[in-house]
Amino acid sequence: MLAYIIRRLLLIIPTLFGIMVINFAVVQFAPGGPVEQAISQIQGTAVDATARVSGSSQSDSTPGTQSPAIGSGGGSASKYRGSRGLDPDLIKELEKLYGFDKPAHERFIKMIKNYAMFDFGDSFFRDRKVVDLVLDKMPVSISLGLWTTLLVYLISIPLGIAKSVRDGDAFDIWTSFIVIIGYAIPGFLFAILLVVMFAGGSFLDIFPLRGLTSPNWDELSLIGKVLDYFHHMVLPITALVIGGFASLTMLTKNSFIEEINKQYVVTARSKGLEEKRVLYGHIFRNAMLIVIAGFPSAFIGILFTGAMLIEIIFSLDGLGLLAFEAVINRDYPVIFGTLYVFTILGLVMNLIGDIAYHVIDPRIDFEASEV
Numbered sequence: 001m002l003a004y005i006i007r008r009l010l011l012i013i014p015t016l017f018g019i020m021v022i023n024f025a026v027v028q029f030a031p032g033g034p035v036e037q038a039i040s041q042i043q044g045t046a047v048d049a050t051a052r053v054s055g056s057s058q059s060d061s062t063p064g065t066q067s068p069a070i071g072s073g074g075g076s077a078s079k080y081r082g083s084r085g086l087d088p089d090l091i092k093e094l095e096k097l098y099g100f101d102k103p104a105h106e107r108f109i110k111m112i113k114n115y116a117m118f119d120f121g122d123s124f125f126r127d128r129k130v131v132d133l134v135l136d137k138m139p140v141s142i143s144l145g146l147w148t149t150l151l152v153y154l155i156s157i158p159l160g161i162a163k164s165v166r167d168g169d170a171f172d173i174w175t176s177f178i179v180i181i182g183y184a185i186p187g188f189l190f191a192i193l194l195v196v197m198f199a200g201g202s203f204l205d206i207f208p209l210r211g212l213t214s215p216n217w218d219e220l221s222l223i224g225k226v227l228d229y230f231h232h233m234v235l236p237i238t239a240l241v242i243g244g245f246a247s248l249t250m251l252t253k254n255s256f257i258e259e260i261n262k263q264y265v266v267t268a269r270s271k272g273l274e275e276k277r278v279l280y281g282h283i284f285r286n287a288m289l290i291v292i293a294g295f296p297s298a299f300i301g302i303l304f305t306g307a308m309l310i311e312i313i314f315s316l317d318g319l320g321l322l323a324f325e326a327v328i329n330r331d332y333p334v335i336f337g338t339l340y341v342f343t344i345l346g347l348v349m350n351l352i353g354d355i356a357y358h359v360i361d362p363r364i365d366f367e368a369s370e371v
Contacts, residue, residue, distance in 0.1 A: 012347045016344060020111075020112065020115075020343075024104075035095055035100055038094050098124060121337070122333060124332065137321070140316050141307055143212065144237065144240065144307045144316070145299055145307060148240040149295070151245075159175060159245075160249045161252060161279075163176070163253040164253045164254075164257045164260065180246070183246035183250075194239055199235060208231065209315065211316065212233065240307060240310055255291060256287040259283045259286050260283060265282060
């Protein structure tokens with residue numbers, strides 16, 4: 001197993017490099033880069049992220065579009081849209097400021113060298129180091145990811161076991177109906193419904209809509225802070241749990257049904273063992289293998305994908321909202337820095353998942369399977 005782990009760790013390097021190359025190449029062709037963002041601010045045509053999300057900005061006011069000339073000098077033709085009328089020396093200064101005065105391959109090589117030392121540079125538009133931004137936003141996203149994953153497992157595993165034992169009866173049918181609804185409707189739609197119903201929308205105003213703490217957080221007692229924190233977490237975590245428990249419930253049910261029908265279960269029952277002992281002493285370990293081993297990847301999925309829209313809807317200042325704003329504003333250091341960290345974390349978590357398979361069931365030998 002040690003040799004397998006070493007090979008997987010070494011494989012992270014080319015995998016990470018390939019992901020960075022592809023994303024860097026794609027970004028080079030995306031319009032509205034940092035230089036064009038700066039030009040749009042100079043020209044007075046810049047729009048904030050909120051306006052772009054709501055669709056209030058029109059095509060003639062988006063960054064990088066043509067705008068009336070500023071100044072008397074027409075200047076030379078520029079590769080940046082919206083730069084007409086600006087001094088060419090100003091354009092060169094902007095290119096140097098954002099590092100676009102060098103060819104793409106030189107910028108990529110420099111970026112990879114810095115990233116290998118975990119030096120992600122400074123944000124273009126926040127005047128802060130990327131590492132500091134990520135560390136500031138991490139607690140919010142980790143809170144959402146941990147609580148959601150924990151609740152999803154606490155709900156899905158008992159429910160999946162109960163459905164497998166009562167396969168085909170009324171309980172299984174009615175719970176399947178609920179599971180199908182949770183599987184079919186995305187979590188962000190549930191989030192919008194919760195806002196309308198319970199966060200001052202058209203009905204009740206019970207839960208807060210923004211942030212994880214109240215303005216008077218520092219004045220509260222320890223118990224008051226805990227209660228205030230969970231009061232803010234109820235709606236976003238509920239939306240994530242509803243959107244994530246369905247697939248795990250069905251995975252648990254199908255795993256148990258598959259094990260229940262195997263010969264060793266029939267043999268155990270023929271020996272007169274109690275049904276609970278058969279279920280939890282023999283079936284549980286084998287059936288839960290795929291469920292428990294999938295915990296790392298499930299956590300990563302909830303933390304870095306499922307929570308992004310939830311963070312935006314509930315105005316939670318986490319990694320999802322940070323990444324969204326970075327893409328909107330073309331803040332390349334934040335985009336590539338977070339991509340680098342998340343990719344490493346995802347690859348490591350996948351490796352941890354494989355190790356968990358082996359720990360739970362030592363009969364699984366990944367080294368033998370590669371031969």
